[in-house]
Amino acid sequence: MKAPVLLLLLIAIKTSLIAQKETSEAYEQRMEWFRDARLGIFIHWGLYSEGTTSESWAMFHKTISWEDYMEGKASVFTAENYHPEEWTALFKKVGADYVVMTSKHHDGFALWDTKLSKINAKDWSAAKRDVYTPYVNAVRKAGMKVGIYYSLCDWSHPDYSPINFPRPEAKIRKLYPYTKAETRWTPWHRFQKFNMGQIKELFDRYQPDLMWFDGDWEHKADEWPSRVIKDSLLSWNPGVVVNSRLNTYGDYNTPEQDPPIKTPSRPWELCLTMNESWGYQKEDHDYKSPKFLIETFVRSVAKGGNLLLDVGPKADGSIDQRQIDLLETIGEWYKMHEEAVRYGQPGIPYGHFDGETTLSPDGKSIYLFYTGKFNHMLTLRGMKGEVQNISLLHNQQSVPFKIQDSTPWNDIPGIIVMDVSKAEDAPYVSVIKVEFKEPFTLYRGIGHGVELND
Numbered sequence: 018m019k020a021p022v023l024l025l026l027l028i029a030i031k032t033s034l035i036a037q038k039e040t041s042e043a044y045e046q047r048m049e050w051f052r053d054a055r056l057g058i059f060i061h062w063g064l065y066s067e068g069t070t071s072e073s074w075a076m077f078h079k080t081i082s083w084e085d086y087m088e089g090k091a092s093v094f095t096a097e098n099y100h101p102e103e104w105t106a107l108f109k110k111v112g113a114d115y116v117v118m119t120s121k122h123h124d125g126f127a128l129w130d131t132k133l134s135k136i137n138a139k140d141w142s143a144a145k146r147d148v149y150t151p152y153v154n155a156v157r158k159a160g161m162k163v164g165i166y167y168s169l170c171d172w173s174h175p176d177y178s179p180i181n182f183p184r185p186e187a188k189i190r191k192l193y194p195y196t197k198a199e200t201r202w203t204p205w206h207r208f209q210k211f212n213m214g215q216i217k218e219l220f221d222r223y224q225p226d227l228m229w230f231d232g233d234w235e236h237k238a239d240e241w242p243s244r245v246i247k248d249s250l251l252s253w254n255p256g257v258v259v260n261s262r263l264n265t266y267g268d269y270n271t272p273e274q275d276p277p278i279k280t281p282s283r284p285w286e287l288c289l290t291m292n293e294s295w296g297y298q299k300e301d302h303d304y305k306s307p308k309f310l311i312e313t314f315v316r317s318v319a320k321g322g323n324l325l326l327d328v329g330p331k332a333d334g335s336i337d338q339r340q341i342d343l344l345e346t347i348g349e350w351y352k353m354h355e356e357a358v359r360y361g362q363p364g365i366p367y368g369h370f371d372g373e374t375t376l377s378p379d380g381k382s383i384y385l386f387y388t389g390k391f392n393h394m395l396t397l398r399g400m401k402g403e404v405q406n407i408s409l410l411h412n413q414q415s416v417p418f419k420i421q422d423s424t425p426w427n428d429i430p431g432i433i434v435m436d437v438s439k440a441e442d443a444p445y446v447s448v449i450k451v452e453f454k455e456p457f458t459l460y461r462g463i464g465h466g467v468e469l470n471d
Contacts, residue, residue, distance in 0.1 A: 047257075048269070050258075051323070052321075053114075054323050055323055055358055056111070056112050056113050056323065057115045057116065057117060057164070057323055057324070058108045058111075058113045058117070058325070058327075059166075060116065060117065060118035060119065060152075061327060062118060062128065062296070062334075063094075063121075063122050063128065064086065064087065064332075065090065065124070065296040066094065066296050066329065066331055067094065067332045068298055069299060072122055072123070072124075074123075079181075082183070083173070083182065083184045084185065087141075090332075091126075091142045092142075093332050094142040094144055094332045095334075096144035096332075097333050098333040098335040099151075099333070101152045101154075101156075104152075104155065105159040105161065107344060109160070109161065110348055111351065114162060115161055115226065117164030117166050118149075118164070118166060120149055120166060120219060121166075121168055121171070121215070122168050122231075123168045123171070123172050123231075125171040125172060125173030127149075128149040129150065129219070129222065133193070133211055133214050133215055133218070134192060134193050134211075135193070136173055136192055148334075153222075153223045163226050164227035167215070167228065167229070168230075169230055169231070169233055170236075171212070173189055174189070174208055175189050176193075176208040176211070205240075213249070216246065216250075217253070224253075225254070226256070227257065227260070228257055229262075230260060230262045230267075233263055237264070238264035241264070243263045243265070244266055246263060246266070247259060247263055247266040247267075268284070269284035269286065270286075272288075273287075273288050274288075274289060276313055276317055276320070277322075281320070281321075281322070284321075284322075287317045289313060289324060289325065289326055289327060291304055292304045296329045297329035297331050297332075298329070307444075308388075310343065310347055311350050312446060314326075314347065315373050315446055318361065319361075319373035319374060320363060326344075350443070350446070353410070353443065354410055354446075354448045356377075356450075357375050357410055360378060361377070362375060362377070363375065363376070365383065366461075368398070369400065369459065370395075370397050371395075371396075372386050372387055372388065379456065380457065381452060381453050383450075383457070384448050384449070385449040385450075386446055386447075388447075391437040391438070391441075393436075393437070394435060395449070396434055397433040397451060399430060401460050402457030403453060404418065404433060404454075405452045405453060405454050407452070408450050409447060410449070410450050411447070416440060416449060418433055418436065420432070429462075437449075
């Protein structure tokens, strides 16, 4: 048996024994902080932050050569205005629970001073230093969970395939050192060892709370190999949470840009850009409105998910003021409605209210998210329980209400009609709190005739 195959087999046997021990209770415990989180910040920072092309995909689509992308952009990746403590102070103010930043995108450029590749911030860029460790330290100091984005594919590694664009093969061979013994290995076995080695470096240094993989679509699970990677992660840190992009071995779903219409069956987060780009692009001025972003945040939380909102710093480490302004606006709204968002549980099924909802942990209150302008009335249907009070969450303004067409002897609770004609709108999305005397239940019937009417 060839040495790398034997090595991977031994790792798989050892780590799978650990993974097999995880019960459903242990999984739930591992996922607890993620389920309780509501807002995360996603940071795309790398060579592409020079701002004239998209992320690694610019090479993939052959709109720029490997040399112009990898070498030209490295010369302006200075990080001279990089102040991670200011970043994290902003994210904490907004209300973020966790932060995920690219440690290496598909292009292969590593933000930490990896020993397994010369293509890193210290050896390859104008920054001439490890820029990842300060990020981790700042996030931890701010009391947020640390997430590490890592691309499984490396389009600059000489042993990685498939590659669909030309590269200076002789040059890149010198940038990824390996031992004399490895010259007898297959290229893919060398790459597997390299990939596992970089992931182990990240765990040894940072012990991440969350590992956010990407690029898994380029190979099957047994080729990476995904199970060995996942089992290894749990052996190194039994509490780590892993996103879905490790083939079938992730812990939660990771939809991108479009929130699910149907509530997913397991934990999930929506990763979303503020404009049309993940990394900073100078000419991308198509920013989403605060209302759109807040509504998307609400839709995610109401279905039991998180919002992972993307930030793309510039190559010097500064953040575009437009992104800062959007974050602060979202944070101001979030602070006013924290009770319904941070502490709210997934809401009731559609049909009871024409909008998104969340529930209080004790089941006695329902929060109604209204995205329009208050005019005449709103209705809440099929709620079985005695209403005690209805008010606006942002200013505690009382909302008059009445119960219409209630026939309790036929188990029909009636319709709660709320007079919002004089209600003061909250910025972007208003939240109405409906409080019941006891935990309410839902009427889910199809309706029937009223046989007695006093």
